[in-house]
Amino acid sequence: MRTTPRPPDPEPIPAHRPEAVGPALLCDDLHYAFGRTRAVDGLSLRVAAGEVFGLLGPNGAGKTTTMRAITTLLPVRPGVIRVFGHDAARQKMAVRRLIGYVPQQLSADGSLTGEENVDLFARVYDVPRRERAERVAQALAAVGLSEAAGRLAATYSGGMVRRLELAQALVSAPRLMVLDEPTIGLDPIARDSVWQHVDAVRAATGMTVLVTTHSMEEAEQRCDRLALMHRGRIRALGTPRELKDQLVAHRRESGAQGLPEPTLEDVFRHFAGSGLGSGPDDERGEFHDVRRTRRTASRVG
Ligand SMILES: Nc1ncnc2c1ncn2[C@@H]1O[C@H](COP(=O)(O)OP(=O)(O)OP(=O)(O)O)[C@@H](O)[C@H]1O
Numbered sequence: 367m368r369t370t371p372r373p374p375d376p377e378p379i380p381a382h383r384p385e386a387v388g389p390a391l392l393c394d395d396l397h398y399a400f401g402r403t404r405a406v407d408g409l410s411l412r413v414a415a416g417e418v419f420g421l422l423g424p425n426g427a428g429k430t431t432t433m434r435a436i437t438t439l440l441p442v443r444p445g446v447i448r449v450f451g452h453d454a455a456r457q458k459m460a461v462r463r464l465i466g467y468v469p470q471q472l473s474a475d476g477s478l479t480g481e482e483n484v485d486l487f488a489r490v491y492d493v494p495r496r497e498r499a500e501r502v503a504q505a506l507a508a509v510g511l512s513e514a515a516g517r518l519a520a521t522y523s524g525g526m527v528r529r530l531e532l533a534q535a536l537v538s539a540p541r542l543m544v545l546d547e548p549t550i551g552l553d554p555i556a557r558d559s560v561w562q563h564v565d566a567v568r569a570a571t572g573m574t575v576l577v578t579t580h581s582m583e584e585a586e587q588r589c590d591r592l593a594l595m596h597r598g599r600i601r602a603l604g605t606p607r608e609l610k611d612q613l614v615a616h617r618r619e620s621g622a623q624g625l626p627e628p629t630l631e632d633v634f635r636h637f638a639g640s641g642l643g644s645g646p647d648d649e650r651g652e653f654h655d656v657r658r659t660r661r662t663a664s665r666v667g
Pocket residue numbers: 400403404405423424425426427428429430431432647648650651652654655656659
């Protein structure tokens with residue numbers, strides 16, 4: 367693929383002006399089933415503009431399915447999704463233009479350079495030709511990959527691949543970034559680096575972030591609010607502090623005494639439950655989920 371030369375000093379990604387169009391994301395009574403498996407089963411949530419919102423839950427809880435519905439990759443049936451006021455069912459293209467999505471699966475091509483990968487996404491997102499080179503350079507700079515832009519992605523470390531995928535999603539200057547387990551399989555330094563770059567873009571643009579993670583530490587440190595999902599539904603919602611307070615209140619009501627201050631992990635166990643179901647569908651779901659998770663972890667690790 368032919369690439370365009372990179373400008374020497376990329377400007378920062380332009381900031382979004384706050385608008386009075388309501389929340390960044392609104393989901394109302396979402397449902398989605400794969401055959402008999404009710405992956406999303408009546409989910410409602412509201413994410414404010416500029417928030418980092420974490421969707422937590424055990425494997426198979428329905429997090430990825432929810433994200434795929436929000437990104438318009440799965441139909442909403444029934445239920446309503448609005449992204450900055452746009453209806454995901456009726457204004458699909460408008461919603462797609464507002465969203466950047468980093469899926470769990472590998473979205474970078476190892477046989478292309480970092481720059482070529484981001485350029486490809488710029489074309490897919492229909493970034494105007496005259497802006498493309500600059501926007502590609504900005505996105506690569508935003509994730510600290512300017513130096514490595516000319517190298518094949520196959521030579522990148524796991525953390526660099528994740529940052530490249532972030533750059534691919536950033537090139538459209540999204541207002542809502544959807545990150546499905548962005549740090550899975552990464553070491554703590556690479557994990558921090560991914561988040562530092564996300565934070566820098568947020569500070570510069572006011573971008574809203576919807577993220578899934580299995581790391582309670584990450585959820586507590588990085589997310590303003592969290593929703594705990596289990597079997598397609600939200601079981602608890604709030605800031606990490608509020609969730610812990612909810613567990614304290616539950617313990618008080620049930621007469622439990624003398625327990626230490628709960629951790630987010632305790633909250634997760636309490637609201638999401640440790641058992642992931644006993645039916646044949648659930649077992650199929652778990653195997654599918656674990657296999658996919660391991661595949662994802664091994665390719666970025
Ligand atoms: N393409 C598919 N075909 C059939 N069932 C699916 C498919 N994708 C997901 N499922 C099932 O839907 C349910 C929800 O899956 P989903 O991937 O949304 O969960 P998740 O919370 O994202 O899990 P993980 O943490 O492992 O990513 C699971 O029971 C899963 O097996």
